[in-house]
Amino acid sequence: MLANHDAFGNMGIYTFTYHTGVFSGSYDLGDIVDSLKECLHLDGVNRARKIVFVAHSMGGIVVRRYVVQCCDELVERGVELGLFLIASPSLGSPYANWLSPLAKFMGHTQGQALEFCQSNAWLNDLNSDFRNVLARGKLVIQGRELVEDQFVVLKRFHWFKQVVPPFSGIAYFGNSLKVPLSDHFSIAKPMDTQALQHRALCSFIENLAKQQSTADSVWECAGSHRASVGASEITIVAGRIEEYPLGSAALVLPCNEYFEDRCTSDTRTALGVYISKHCAGATSDFSDAVKQHCQTRFGPGTTQQKTMDESGESYGPGRAILVEDPSQRAAAIVLVSTTTQRAGRGLAARMSYVFDGVRELFELLADHRINEVVMPVLGAGHGGIDPQLALGGLVLALAEAIRYGPDRQQRKKITIVVFQREKSAPPDVAPSGVRKALELVANKT
Incomplete structure (x- = not known):
């Protein structure tokens, strides 16, 4: 019914199911949350800037645990959440207490987690953690809770309480709703588009969609600026490239069209500073490796007059090679030729060289699965x-390379380090300029 709603034509609908039932055994709620996180990541759902979770019964507990665990990441990405909880036992269910002996006998950890009692540390901790997330207000969350009206069977006998009583199903958000004549199962199965719970859900989604997003297309976190671009993420920070932690990332450094050893030894260049700081003893070996990779990848170069007194073998601007990092700080070093050097003209860069070099960079990344x-x-x-x-x-x-280049479906994490000589000095590009640059390409909310 949601898929056929006129107002939801441009919205994606994603269904997540999980293993539950009498024989689910030791597959507990933590395992379900892990599965949810993995599925949202693999299917790209977590890249959305607005996500509405519609969760019935135990699904509401799973979603709240997911929110608690991923809160910092969701805040960093500027995500806004909607939680539409349907008969969710936020504080447990008395019927889980009745079935506790059977759950323990069957090894049913999910059932044990739903017990309503002060000793249910797992559920009590989740309740406290989720309330803290709401109280801090860093993560934008809007929610509504629906509760059932009567017991599943023997509905004429009113002394049988609901599976999820109101005190447990209405725990966090105002404007709650008890759906008349509904039980724990029928509340999640509206008969048609005029059913009260369906109309309430549609109204909730429409209102959330119409609201002006507080999430910008570019967001700040820990002194950096980030933006989602296509399936990837670009982060811009201020600092010095030779000091930035690399981990499993490849390090991209500029050089001239000759890929010559002079760039390696010149401490006024990013390449020279990095080599001298981290692998000064391997400068000669690194230069030899660069020459070998150039000859293998490009073949013989062309002789160009670098200065009035010197010529050199040019492999052209806008080219890229990948070599091993002698210091092993990075997964690899990629050299991109962004400048030419010609007699009477000196060093010169063009943005067209950068575009060509980035295109080759992405080809190398695809080949080496980086x-x-x-x-x-x-x-x-x-x-x-x-x-x-x-x-x-x-x-x-x-x-351009992210959206139209090779391997564009593969998510990439790209960090640009804007030069800042020292922490007390201003960076080469002010934060306002960094934001403007990212706003040119960021995915729109």
């Missing part, structure tokens, strides 16, 4: 391009 990279602002520095313009051009080049 999905995380760290790089400085290509084209700035010795390239002579204004840092703000260079950053904007680099972001556009990355966005």
Whole structure:
């Protein structure tokens, strides 16, 4: 019925089911939450900026645990949540107490977690943690709770209470609703589009969709700016490239069209500073490896007059090679030629070189199955391009490769380090300029 609603034509509907029942055994609520997180990640649902969870019964407990566990990540990504909880035993169910001996005998950990008693530490902790998430207000959450009207069977005998009583099903949000003549199962199965619970759900989703999003397309976290671009994420931070932690990421560094060892030894360049700081003893071996990779990948270069007194073998601007990092701090080092050097003209960078180089970079990443990279602002520095313009051009080049380049379905995490000589000094690009650059390419909410 939701799929056929006129107002929801541009919304995605995602269904998550989990293993439950009498014989679910030791497959507990924590396992279900882990499965939910993995499915939302693999299917790309967690990249949405607005997500509405419609959860019945124990599903509401699963969703609240997911929210508690992933709160920081959701805040960082600027996600807004809607929680539509249908007969969810937020504080447990007395009937779970009655069935407790059977649940223990069957090893049914899900049933044991639903017991309503002060000693149910798991459920009590979840209740406390979720209330803290709501109280802090960092994560935008809007919710509504529906509760059942009567017991599942023997409905004429009113002394049989609901499976989920109101005190347990209405725990967090105002404007709750008891659905007349509903029981624990029928409340989640509206007869038609005029059913009260269906209309309430549609109204909840419509109101959430109409509200002006508080989540920007670019968000700040711990001094960095981030944006989702296509299936990937671009983060821009201020600092020095040689000091940035790399982990499993590949390090992208600029060089000139000759890929020469002079770049490796020049401590005024990002490449030279990195090599001298982390693997000074391997400079010669690294330069030899670069030459070998150039000859293997590009073949013989062309002789160009670098200065009036010197010529060199050029492999062209906008090219890229991947070599091992002698320091083993990075998964690999990718050199991108972003500048030319010609007699009478000196060093010069062009944004077209950056676009071509980024295109080759993504080809190398696809070949080597690398999905995380760290790089400085290509084209700035010795390239002579204004840092703000260079950053904007680099972001556009990355966005083009992310959306239209090879392996574009694979999520990539890209970090750009804007040069900042020291913490007390201003970065080459002000935070306002960083935000403007990312706003050019960020996915729109």
